[in-house]
Amino acid sequence: MIKLQIIGNLGKDCITKEVNGKNVINFSVAHTERFKDSTGTQRERTTWVECAYWTDRTAIAPYLKKGQLVFAEGSPEVDGYMNKENQAAATLRMRVREIQLLGGRSEGNAGNSNSTSSSSSTNTNSAVTADIDEAADDLPF
Numbered sequence: 001m002i003k004l005q006i007i008g009n010l011g012k013d014c015i016t017k018e019v020n021g022k023n024v025i026n027f028s029v030a031h032t033e034r035f036k037d038s039t040g041t042q043r044e045r046t047t048w049v050e051c052a053y054w055t056d057r058t059a060i061a062p063y064l065k066k067g068q069l070v071f072a073e074g075s076p077e078v079d080g081y082m083n084k085e086n087q088a089a090a091t092l093r094m095r096v097r098e099i100q101l102l103g104g105r106s107e108g109n110a111g112n113s114n115s116t117s118s119s120s121s122t123n124t125n126s127a128v129t130a131d132i133d134e135a136a137d138d139l140p141f
Contacts, residue, residue, distance in 0.1 A: 014064035053096035
């Protein structure tokens, strides 16, 4: 199994669709890495991951807003294509299995969702978790 994990900010509000009777939440996550190159110059590199979260528990969708810090985990895919300059390019995609909201709550996120959650009303660094692998609840550890 290949697993991809990313912590980053949402690039735009999520989009929820119904496809063949199943719900999918689409969103993009950006992770920016800051580093110094060989000459000592400060550089930034941003990696974008296009995410698809297939789930019946869409209650997390209202919380997936532009700028929200999230942790997402799932299976990666790479799609190749030719860009406008006729050069080979690629898109990194992930089929999400788990997503967590990171950071404090904003005014619009004060409510609790119906998804699997572990949030505390007194903890400003709460996390809302949605996990589609319900079979894990049956494990003895």
